[in-house]
Amino acid sequence: MNATEPIGSAPKLDLAAIRTKLNGVRGQDYWRSLEEIAETKEFRDMLHREFPAGASEWWDGLSRRNFLKMSAATMALAGLNACTKQPTREIYPYVKQPEGMVLGEPLYYATSMLLGGFATGVLAKSREGHPIKIDGNPEHPASLGGSSVWMQTSILNLYDPDRSQTVTHNGDISTWDLFLSDLNNLLAENRADRGQGMQFLTETVTSPTLAAQLNGLLKQFPAAKWRQYDPITRDNIRDGARLAFGQFVETHYEFDKASVILSLDSDFLYTHPQRLRYTRHFVDGRRISAGKKEMSRLYVVESTPTVTGTMADHRLPMESGAIENFARLLAQNIRVVPQSATVPLSPAANQFLNALVKDLRQHHSRSIVIAGEWQPPIVHALAHLLNDLLGNSGNTVFYTESAEANPVNQLQSLRELVGEMKAGQVKTLFILGGNPVYSAPADLEFGKYLANIPRSIHLGLDQDETAALCTWHIPQTHYLESWGDARAFDGTVSLMQPLIAPLYDGKAACELLGAMNHQQPIQSDYEIVRAYWQSQNPWPDFEVGWRQAIHDGFIAGTRAAAIQTRVKEGFDDLAQKPSRPGELEICFRPDPSLWDGQFANNGWLQECPKPANKLTWDNAVLISPSLAERLKLSVNDVVDVGFQGRTVRGPVWVMPGQAPNSITLHLGYGRTRVGRIGADVGFNAYQIRTSKFLWFGSGATIVATGKSHLLVATQTHFQLESPERQIYRSTSLAEFRAHSDTIQKSVEAPETAETLYYPAEYPYQGYKWGMSIDLTACVGCNACLVACEVENNIPVVGKEQVHKAREMHWLRVDTYYKGPLDNPQFNHAPVPCMQCEHAPCELVCPVEATVHDSEGLNAQIYQRCVGTRFCSNNCPYKVRRFNFLQYTDYHTPNFKPMNNPEVTVRWRGVMEKCTYCVQRIASARITAEKENRRIREGEVRTACQQACPAQAIVFGDLNTAGSKVAELKGQSLDYSMLGELNTRPRTTYLAKVTNPNLEIATQD
């Protein structure tokens, strides 16, 4: 008999109950098995209640087996067994070994990841058919080999057991075929009235295939409409360009060529679609060596400390709303026009402005002015104007066509859609990706009207807030499961290819649209994408070109065409909004970890310390120290933030460097329908984000509630306590030019010749591994931190354990503040294990679980470790991490294929630490020995080094003549952290060099 039949009759209650139960679980509990949840009494009781008929059968000898079968099937429905189920058609033994695959050897595939619609090329590492690691594609213009935190951790999204797993119809489990039959009826209906009332809502679309499909559908159904909305919308950039140039052109910057850079609230190193490329170029323009003693100077005017702001030579905290005034003043100063329609600046800001004006003038055609996505169009237009005036256009700033398929004002697009929904004119709504119920501006009440639409179809990775209100939900494929294409920010067409068959029968957006185009039989994503490109005829020999493009991950030569354009005069006459001084400003920003909320169920990201304040597992109401004093608020105080008649409740975090009258709320938290990790984490700032004030607005109120909510940061001390602690060394460019040896002389180094031992040192005649970390280059983006976690199977421990200072990050990014509380300088230092030659940890371990190898690695032997933790006590860098509890999840089947098989999965009670990615050294050694040669320079790259978009981390053999790392260690900026302890670290730092403008600096 079919055991699932009786279940099919009442599956809704069952799933909902389990899901509610699972929703209540979060944090550390996530890593427990689903079985454990299933074995609880409540769960068993629930099974009995749900199936009273089945329960009574228990006593009937004949049908007891049926009952057991049913129970098992229920478990399967609860997601217990379905997790690793592979599609049957794919499972074959290797009668013929796949080409290129050697069991035990990884394979790499080029594909692309999308964020905010733009593609970044990645290289995905696959072991025995499952992807385990994502890194940047060095050939791809948007990556250049670097990674972002989202790229690195996207692997966990793929294997997330909480992902949407089945098609649902009105909340009931359904099938793709049932959906298709409903879709056919629907299309037939719509065909009659030319698609009247049919609408498509997508996020930003850059995919040529998808755009062609959508346009095809719009031709079939001329009355249908295509809307776009992305909560982190770039509307201001689009409108700013239209204002300045009369058309939407995409602006590209070449930071490596600039000498003076001004950011007006722009976080171009972290939130810009070109973040990785810009980080590389920006850092290239600042790197100092014996031969190069020039570097760019970065001015940042912003309301809340961002990654870019932490890199500034001069940072001016200013309310986002006041930046427009600042930009106007700047434009007027550059142009030497009498000041009008502006408000005078504070003396400090004025001094900043004057020095900046001078500096910009001095560096004609070698500067960049960039405005942030959050700033209104006028600021963008002013930035364009300034670039024009300063001669930057054509030198450091270039314009191209947009990579977007259909660049529209997305807010307007959504507003129109909601207007029609309200009027009852929308009969069918296709939501292709995104979660607008959660992320649309609160005043539009998207969710309310969505529920009234007769037919709504949601395609998404998760059974999220939007899925709950749609009639149909189709699980979407992860980018590692599907074929597709998209454009990078510069227009380069990037291809996506699957590394694994869809885990849960998901469908790609192009498959859904393909099904609507009435192509029978239904085409797969591969066929659709390939057919599209075949129709485009990009290569003389399609097969050759196509194979090459898939191999490369992108289609070469598809960059958007450059546009020569000039700023149109006259836009500046727009009436300026009256600024109301004294009012509290509220700013909304994408979260540095969760972005718009789509990564809420990713434990690695939840636990990733935010760059400026190291906060984990929460968002907070960021307020400035002066505001905190004024309102008598302190960290963890829960406040009601009121704005435009709406309020949201969240805990306060006092953020040094925050603009005095501005509070910042990060989006992406407070999800209500999400997996176990993201549930009940943080508060939902979208609740008070209205369409009028998408990014900032003044008139916010803060009311203390007297309650408290514990915020957890991985770092609680940001001051160096005493200047004598020469832990973080920095110098200014002028000082470095004058005395290049200051850094090394700042602390008395221990005498190496004086020793009781003979011979004094182990010679290290083979390989001698070492690492150099450039503090000038480190932007603090955390890519290295998460890359290390993915590479080394590092578990997530949960908020409670982080609060107890037990996070497992082998590599951390320390941040130290320097200078005044209201506007400190931020200093980032990635700290992996120093691999000391005189390692204090080694001699105190009673069981020789940590020993030195002949190449200078400080090895940790997990099998031998008994867990005395003496090594950690004696480690001055505190880079050792201990499994205080059973942190690694051994049971959830999904996580098994995610682990790197080359790295031991650690168990409770053992110490672990950075190993310089010894598994990578070992595999390089095997290759080298087979070829009877030494390991080549650059052949071993540690995970952190590979991920770093700034190339701040260099690893290699110190014995190889001319190796990069040896060269860097020879520089006069090189120093050992705590070298005075005579630990002789193999990981050394290049001191941070800043380039302050003496006109401002001397005034400080």
Added chain:
Amino acid sequence: METIQGSEPQLPDPGKPFPVTTLGYPAEMIGPKETYERVSNQITDEPLHHPHQKAWLIGFTIAVLMLLMFGVAVGYLLFKGVGIWGINIPVAWGFAIVNFVWWIGIGHAGTFISAILLLLMQKWRTTINRFTEAMTLFAVMCAGMFPLLHLGRPWIFYFIVPYPDTMALWPQFRSPLVWDLFAVSTYFTVSLIFWYIGVMPDLATVRDKAKTKWKQILYGIGSLGWRGSAVHWKHHQSAYLLLAGLATPLVLSVHSVVSFDFSVSQLPGWHSTIFPPYFVAGAIYSGFAMVLNLIIPIRRIYGFQNLITTRTLNNMACVTLATCWMVAYGYIMEAFMAWYSGDVFDKYMMHDRMFGPYGWVFWALMTLNVLIPQLLWSRWIRTHDIALWFVALSANVGMWVERFVIVVQSLHRDFLPRSWQMYYPTIWDWMTLFGSIGLFMTLLFLFIRYIPMISITESRELIAQRKEGRL
């Protein structure tokens, strides 16, 4: 008044309930009316007839309940892992190590009293040495458990033991934790043998006085066929003296080795050459305080004032005061060296110790360990058992707090401010601490119930010496 203090002249002091010496100190080492028989009967009465059943039962019940709590705490610990405690990175050692050092320190008084004072021919030790040796054994047992329980994977603790395994892998002999293993296990072995050799003739006395069969058999086995012949006595005395000689260096070495757990590392607050002597003095200090804490109630409840005289209490109080000053010297030198070295990390550590988040613990330590024990300058306190008991308690708690300051405060803020974190003990930490006290008390109650808690033979020796005028 009958003179019992052969060598020391006495002055009658009508204001005192006891005879005093010229210097005004209590004079008696043993009650004036004691005879061989009286002493034997009084001491053997406890194991054989147990006249103080009710008081004992109350105490024993409390102790066993605490022991059960220990069982729960350890059971959960083994089930979940050391993460149930408040430890973290950087404070990877917490209560377990604090308790370990504290217990092992307490043990030291026993060995000091039985071995060093024996060699120094301090006769006032005679009536308390049995008890303090037992205390040593139990304290070392409590102490010895903590290094095992604190391991991340206690089931493979034997990796620390040098045994010929198939991997030909030895422990790492440079690690002080390996030295600890040898120090503590040697200490326990020697203490056990020393104690047992001492208790053997007394077990024979109990055997001889026992009326029931089982007691005769069990005490008979315990006394290993002791017949009290002259040859027995001759061998017994030389063995006892030899063991005393063997135990004497252990008093100094064990806590020195324990202090190496800290001083070998390079952590500010740990890395200090003063640690070995300072730890030994601290150990004897806390040990004497613990002896006073235990012996004062027992002396009252069991009516042993005639054997454990005011003079004994006074002498112990004097040793406590002396060691208190040695410890205080250690504190002063630590602060001085931190300043004198000019080392930025050491200086900060000392500043943080006094004025940081754990500053109140430091000042509590100073009050409990240095200030309050100064009351011992007063003869009234030294000879007044209840007052003395409270001062001793202060020192005992103070020494625990001292270890907390050394272990936790030094760790919580070391070199990199990024790593600074607080340590908060959890309920499981406290349960383990008080549970271990439960284990200690349980063993102690069993000891006073079944073993002669004061040495019969040596008390009788005192009477003999008094008779001979050698006291």
